Amino acid sequence: MITSMNQSGEQPPELWLNEAEREAIKDFWTVYDAHFSEISNAVINSVSQKPELASLIKAVPPEKLEAQRKTARERMRHAFQNGEWGPYLQALRSEGEAYSQAGVSLTDWYELFATYRSHMLHLLFEAYRQEPDRLLAVIGAYSKFSDQIMAIVGQAYVDHKENIIYQQQEAILELSTPVLVLRDRLLLLPIIGLLDSHRAQQLTEHLLKAIREHRARVVVIDITGVLTVDSMVANHLIKTTEAARLMGVKVLVTGISTEIAQTLVRIGVDLSRLNTLGDLRSGLEEASRILGYELVRVAAEKTVIELEPDEQP
Amino acid sequence: MTEEIRIPIRSETDIVVARQSGRALAAEAGFTGSELTVIATAISEVARNIVNYAQTGEICIQQVKSGKQIGLLIVASDRGPGIADVALALQDGYSTSNGLGLGLPGVKRLMDEFEIVSEVGVGTTVTMRKWKR
């Protein structure tokens, strides 16, 4: 089974119209094509009354605008007359995304579309007034068709916004997992907040890359700030410890209180696979020791005297 | 843009071909560096199972879509002896730490979706998918 994709890598949406409706909609196209200039001008008129949309149009040079209109018209012709709906519907989706990106509100777009639609309905009535059955068929088809247009553009807006949210979430995740270089070869990773699978994986990858970048020998992971420490969290810590070990690094986990430790053991987590220490300070001291450092006081505490400007030597 | 690759697995050298092809296709689809390694490793393991237990088989890799999500579909199939107890093979203890056993629980952990169909005397098909984050 081979999945087909167009150039942008996405599958075009399916047209909602059934066979009969696809026939009927050709009548719409006849009217639209015949009144193309009139309709285009009417649309541009309405657009110019909406500031964001107007600035969008103004940004495009007239020849390019003309070329775009030509391409759009041909695309529509291929869709309505030859049944090649893919490119047309795909272009509609891209349009929606572009508007969303440009900051055009969905309401503004909808108002514009509504104006254009009532204009079209008026033209259709005029054209097929004498043939009630035909008129009914084309109105029905056009009604469904414009429903789909609204659905596609609306969905494009939603997708665009969701994409932004996702990107922001990733950025937040990045910001909230800082790996601190404490001293030569020693990294500290304080984890704060909720730890789900996705974040845990991200943390591990982040940490492993930092290990390589800073040539760390010891890592202290402090989980004092983690809200819920359950078996899932413990397993992630174990995995992280093992992965770091494969890179030649020792991992110390601090911030597991006695109570949490007892709970974890009770639910069957093998804590022996982790190097745990009660608090961050002990963890850092142990890490320093491993690296061969020793904290020695060399002098009494110095007092700092602040000199007044005229007391300067 | 390539959409589907089929790699016949007949000997251990095909294992490398399979995982490199998989990596390339995944890279084309836009997967990140560590996802590429995960995918290549999973393909290596299932290809290895084919070589070890069925001697010959095939791995088919293709890019797939689900709504807006892009992913990679990997199907490893063979007409080998089959696995008598699939449930047992998927249990964590029955795994690959020392290169013995099928390593299926591990591969399952690497992938987002994992299915295995096997019949003794007929063959085995492993279907797995990884989605771009």
Added chain:
Amino acid sequence: MKVPVLKLGKYLIASVQGSLTDADLVELSSELSEKVGRYRARGVVIDVTTLDVMDSFATRMLRDIAQMARLRGAETVIAGIQPDVAFAMVQLGLGLEGVSTCLDLEEGLAYLEKRLKAGNRDRGNSDTHSL
């Protein structure tokens, strides 16, 4: 692709390039086995910095190589497992228990030096005690 094995003093350095087939690993194993014996090497560094994937076979072979070397008096260290590879290995449930690992070739050699010194010191002490 064949893995080049170099001699550096009392150490052997095997530099893996890119992708390894099973045959490559088997060949590496026998070559290291032979050379550890021939040169009476005291340590082996296997540099896997550019290794793309570490699967179950590779893991098993590296463990076997380390064991073989130990039997012949040489300590093995695997250097340069990349973050992605380490992550995938751990997800797959593969470990290199009993085998030393380190960040890169430089670290690997430093580690072997340290171990060698420590080993000599112990041997020196025990000699003294036995007197």
